Amino acid sequence: MVISEKQDEICEPNQDQMIQKLVFPEGILLESGKKIVPLEIAYQTYGQLSEAQDNAILICHALTGDQYVADVHPVTKKPGWWSKMVGPGLPIDTNKYFVICTNVLGSCMGTTGPRSIREDIPQPRCWGSDFPAITIKDMVNTQKILVDFFKIKRLFAVIGGSMGGMQALQWAVSYPEQVYSVIPIATSSFHSAQNIAFNEVGRQAIFSDPDWRDGEYWRYGVTPYRGLAVARMMAHITYLSEDALNRKFGRKLQESIKASSLPIFGEMFQVESYLHYQGSNFVRRFDANSYVTITRAMDWFDLSQTHDGDLVNAFAHVQSRFCVISLSSDWLFPTSRSRVIVQALNRVGARVSFVEITTDKGHDAFLLEEPDLDLTIQGFLAGIEEQRRLENHAS
Amino acid sequence: MRLDQRCIVDMIKPHSKVLDIGCGDGSLIDYLCRDHQCDARGIELDMSYVTQSVGKGLPVIQGNADYDLQHYPTNGFDYVVLSRTLQAVNHPKEVLQQMLRIGRHAIVSFPNFGHWTLRAQLLLKGRMPMTTVWGKYWYETPNIHPCTMTDFVHLCEVEGHRIERWMAIDEQGERAPWRRYVRLANFFGEQALFLLTR
Numbered sequence: 001m002v003i004s005e006k007q008d009e010i011c012e013p014n015q016d017q018m019i020q021k022l023v024f025p026e027g028i029l030l031e032s033g034k035k036i037v038p039l040e041i042a043y044q045t046y047g048q049l050s051e052a053q054d055n056a057i058l059i060c061h062a063l064t065g066d067q068y069v070a071d072v073h074p075v076t077k078k079p080g081w082w083s084k085m086v087g088p089g090l091p092i093d094t095n096k097y098f099v100i101c102t103n104v105l106g107s108c109m110g111t112t113g114p115r116s117i118r119e120d121i122p123q124p125r126c127w128g129s130d131f132p133a134i135t136i137k138d139m140v141n142t143q144k145i146l147v148d149f150f151k152i153k154r155l156f157a158v159i160g161g162s163m164g165g166m167q168a169l170q171w172a173v174s175y176p177e178q179v180y181s182v183i184p185i186a187t188s189s190f191h192s193a194q195n196i197a198f199n200e201v202g203r204q205a206i207f208s209d210p211d212w213r214d215g216e217y218w219r220y221g222v223t224p225y226r227g228l229a230v231a232r233m234m235a236h237i238t239y240l241s242e243d244a245l246n247r248k249f250g251r252k253l254q255e256s257i258k259a260s261s262l263p264i265f266g267e268m269f270q271v272e273s274y275l276h277y278q279g280s281n282f283v284r285r286f287d288a289n290s291y292v293t294i295t296r297a298m299d300w301f302d303l304s305q306t307h308d309g310d311l312v313n314a315f316a317h318v319q320s321r322f323c324v325i326s327l328s329s330d331w332l333f334p335t336s337r338s339r340v341i342v343q344a345l346n347r348v349g350a351r352v353s354f355v356e357i358t359t360d361k362g363h364d365a366f367l368l369e370e371p372d373l374d375l376t377i378q379g380f381l382a383g384i385e386e387q388r389r390l391e392n393h394a395s
Numbered sequence: 396m397r398l399d400q401r402c403i404v405d406m407i408k409p410h411s412k413v414l415d416i417g418c419g420d421g422s423l424i425d426y427l428c429r430d431h432q433c434d435a436r437g438i439e440l441d442m443s444y445v446t447q448s449v450g451k452g453l454p455v456i457q458g459n460a461d462y463d464l465q466h467y468p469t470n471g472f473d474y475v476v477l478s479r480t481l482q483a484v485n486h487p488k489e490v491l492q493q494m495l496r497i498g499r500h501a502i503v504s505f506p507n508f509g510h511w512t513l514r515a516q517l518l519l520k521g522r523m524p525m526t527t528v529w530g531k532y533w534y535e536t537p538n539i540h541p542c543t544m545t546d547f548v549h550l551c552e553v554e555g556h557r558i559e560r561w562m563a564i565d566e567q568g569e570r571a572p573w574r575r576y577v578r579l580a581n582f583f584g585e586q587a588l589f590l591l592t593r
Contacts, residue, residue, distance in 0.1 A: 323449065324456075342456055343466040351434075353449045354456035356442060375450040383452010387428075394432075 018074055019110035020044065024145055028105070034132040037120050041146050042103040042110025043067050046086060047094035049150065056152045057092060058143060059101040060160030060167035063294055064232075064286055066109040067101045070094070075285045081367060084374075091378035097156065104167075105142040106134045106293040114289030115218070129215025129289055136163070136301045140170045147178070154178055157381060161185035161366040162333065163294070166301050169341070172320045173303060181321040181384045183377060185366045186330050188337040189311055189344070190302035195332070198238055199295040202231030206288050215289055228288045229279030236278045241329035241362030245271060311344040318345070321387070322352040323380040325373065330363040353380060396422045399564050399586055403476060403502055404431060406560065406590050411473035414438070414497060416460045416490075417480035421448030428453070438463060461485045464493035472498040479586075481505040482538040488550065491591075495556060501591040507563070509543030509581040528566070528585070544581040551591065560590040 019042045027037030044067040049056060059069055059082065066073070070080040070087050086092045086099055103111035114131040117124050147155060158179050160168040165187025172182045188195070206212055209227030217223050237245075249271040257268055267273045307313035322345055326338035335356045345352040357372045359365040366373060396404075400423045407413060409432045415424050418437030421444070427435035437455040439445050448455040456463075460477065461484050475498035477490065482505050484490050494501040506528040513524035523533040529541075542550075544563070551558055563571040563584025573580035580587070 321454070342458075343463070346456075346463075346466040347468055349468050349471045351436065351454050352456060353454050354458070355446050355449050356457055357446070358442065372446050372450075376446060379450030379452050381452075383449075383454075386452060 021110045022146065022149065024149075028138070028142060028145065030132060030138050031135045032133060035120075036105075036112055036132065038112075039105075039142065039145065040110065040112045040116065041142060043146055044069060044071065044101050046070055046099040047097055049098040049152070053150075053152050054154065054156060055096060056098045056100060056147070056150070056155050057157045057159060058147065058155050058171070059086065059092075059099060060139075060143070060158065060164035060171075061101060061104065062160070062162040062164050063235075063298065064282065064291075065164070066107065067103045068109075069099065069101045073285075076281070084369060085377070091374045092159070092381070093378075097381075100146070100150070102143050102146055104139045104163075104294065106131065106139070106290055106297065108287035108290040111142065113287070114215075114293055115287045126218050127289075128218055129292075131289060131293055133300075134293060134297050136166045136170050136297055137174060139297065140167050140174060143167070143171075144175060144178075154180055157181045157183060157384075159183040159185070159377070160187070162187055162363065163298055165333075166298070169303060172318045172322070173314050176317050176319040179320045180388065181323070181380075183323045183325065183380065184338075184341065185325045185373075186327050186333050186338075186363055187341075188333045189314075189341050190304065191299050192337075196299045198235065198332075199299055202235055203292050203295060205230040205234070206292060212288065215292075217288065223283070224288045225280075225283045228283045228286065228291060229276075231291060232282040232286075233275040233279040236275060238332045239362060239364040241331065241360055243329060243360040244362050247360075249274065311340065312347045315344050315348045315350060318348065318350050320350075321384050322350060323376065324352060324354045325366075325376060326354075326356045327361075327363065327365045328356055328358045329360045330365070332363040396426050398567055398569060399504060399588070400426070400478065402562065402564060402570060402588055403478060403504065406500075406502055406588075407431065407433065407474050409433065412471070413474045413476060414467065414472045415476045415478070416464070416494070417477060417483075418444075418448065418455060420444055421451060421453040421455055423476070423478070424448075424453055424455070425451065460490050464490065464497060467493075467497045469496050470499065474498050474500045474502055476502045478502070478504040479506065482508075482541045484540065487540050487542075488554065491550070491554065491556065495591060495593050499592065500559070501556070502589070503547075503591065504564070504586060504588040505542065505547070506538075507544050507581065507584050507587045508541040509545060510585050511582050514582075526585075544577055544584060544587045547587065547589065548577055551589075555593075556591045557593065558589055559592050562588050564588055 021042040024039045028039045068080045070083045088095045103109040106113045108115045114127045118127045158168045158171045165184035168182045168184045171179050206227035209224035211222040212224040252270040303314045304311040324338050326335040342354045355376050411433050413433050413435040415437040418439050424435035424437045427433035438458040445457040475494040516524040563573045563580035564586040565571045566585045571584050
């Protein structure tokens with residue numbers, strides 16, 4: 001694996017100045033009781049907020065996503081991660097809806113995280129590994145600060161895949177009156193032992209990199225590139241299905257490899273170089289402390305935890321309409337996990353739709369071209385919009 | 396909406412909460428929501444139907460009548476509808492029990508296996524009947540628990556379900572003239588429709 005780029009200034013990267021963000025001097029009180037002061041929230045918006053402030057959709061990104069949902073990413077220069085879904089005339093139509101996406105708390109694209117400057121100490125410096133442990137609820141509370149800032153009383157929808165789906169569920173549980181509808185995609189109400197195990201391997205890969213330096217790498221002008229890349233490579237496998245990998249690469253060899261030679265070192269199969277490419281791309285835009293912080297937040301996630309271990313209790317006061325979506329070949333958050341959510345919602349009599357999208361592309365399919373996913377989201381949004389009209393008409 | 400579904404709509408009071416089990420393309424709940432001021436939801440086994448329904452904005456979940464009804468709250472609905480599906484479930488008795496636990500009323504329709512043409516086919520040819528409804532060979536049909544109207548009345552008696560209304564419906568979904576005697580309806584009715592309460 002070749003990683004050519006080397007950043008000299010790791011704390012507060014240069015691209016920071018072009019990131020749109022708001023500073024909240026009062027900060028945020030975390031679930032752990034710790035405070036982060038001040039709090040910066042980086043975000044992107046698309047479309048116009050209606051006069052009645054009733055057309056706002058909050059999109060929650062996944063572990064390594066960011067607020068660049070539908071426009072070119074400032075670092076990678078690639079199109080936004082959901083530019084197929086969000087935009088004028090697309091399923092989440094920005095001609096109709098005001099779409100907000102915030103960079104999650106603890107991440108590294110402008111919202112306060114381990115790479116931000118810590119200002120609550122005599123000599124401000126990078127938070128680094130001093131950044132406190134956070135939870136999915138802390139991420140949601142951060143988003144709520146921004147939503148309240150926009151004076152949006154009720155979000156029309158909260159939509160998210162994977163970790164974004166966890167945030168969407170948390171929104172419905174924590175702020176039932178503030179969420180009209182929720183679309184959790186390819187997600188789970190808790191992180192299983194297997195999910196935690198995969199994350200732990202990723203973290204250990206980072207920790208075992210000599211450049212990790214107990215999380216203080218930023219002091220030395222280095223980053224644990226290799227560890228972070230290995231973490232990403234391993235995680236990336238869990239985002240794909242066996243069929244998708246087979247279709248894309250099968251057992252194809254690298255062009256330089258002769259059938260007669262059998263190298264032990266270096267790349268042999270095409271799938272290897274693909275993973276290396278994924279790993280090296282990732283480290284250019286992501287911070288190792290952020291990766292550790294956010295994977296921990298995911299591992300800690302269990303909606304039932306603060307409700308006597310019963311998901312039904314967690315959902316007892318939800319008011320939102322739900323559209324739970326799973327992906328048939330997703331083995332990271334399989335359909336059975338979505339069914340657990342649907343069954344618990346049924347028990348409390350919540351209004352819920354549930355679709356399993358047939359796809360062989362694995363967990364990542366929600367980011368890819370999936371006509372049925374588009375149809376489902378578009379149709380569900382149109383349906384609840386009509387219901388809201390009928391309700392308003394009736395009342 | 397199928398014609399037989401109109402007879403179902405006639406049994407449902409407006410502004411009710413309805414669960415439609417085996418809701419197919421969702422046309423019944425679509426009608427109930429839009430034109431009958433109901434809060435109607437559906438369960439459907441076939442994922443392509445589910446995707447189609449949710450894509451139309453209907454609150455439908457993919458699920459199975461045999462396994463997923465247990466997750467619904469007691470008295471959660473005013474009506475629970477099972478149309479043309481009873482004969483295809485694994486545990487018809489348990490499904491009926493669940494329906495009347497979840498809902499105050501249950502509306503059940505099924506193809507009547509007691510219709511004279513079916514009886515005639517079995518009697519004269521000695522083969523499993525084939526009609527437009529029973530249009531598949533015995534080894535291909537999803538209908539594993541066919542019953543007659545008389546059979547159904549018997550089950551309701553055994554289970555203590557009260558029959559509030561019943562009717563026979565012909566193949567086109569029009570209400571058939573056999574209104575007085577179940578035995579006669581059982582002979583001439585192609586479809587059966589029952590409204591039950593606990």
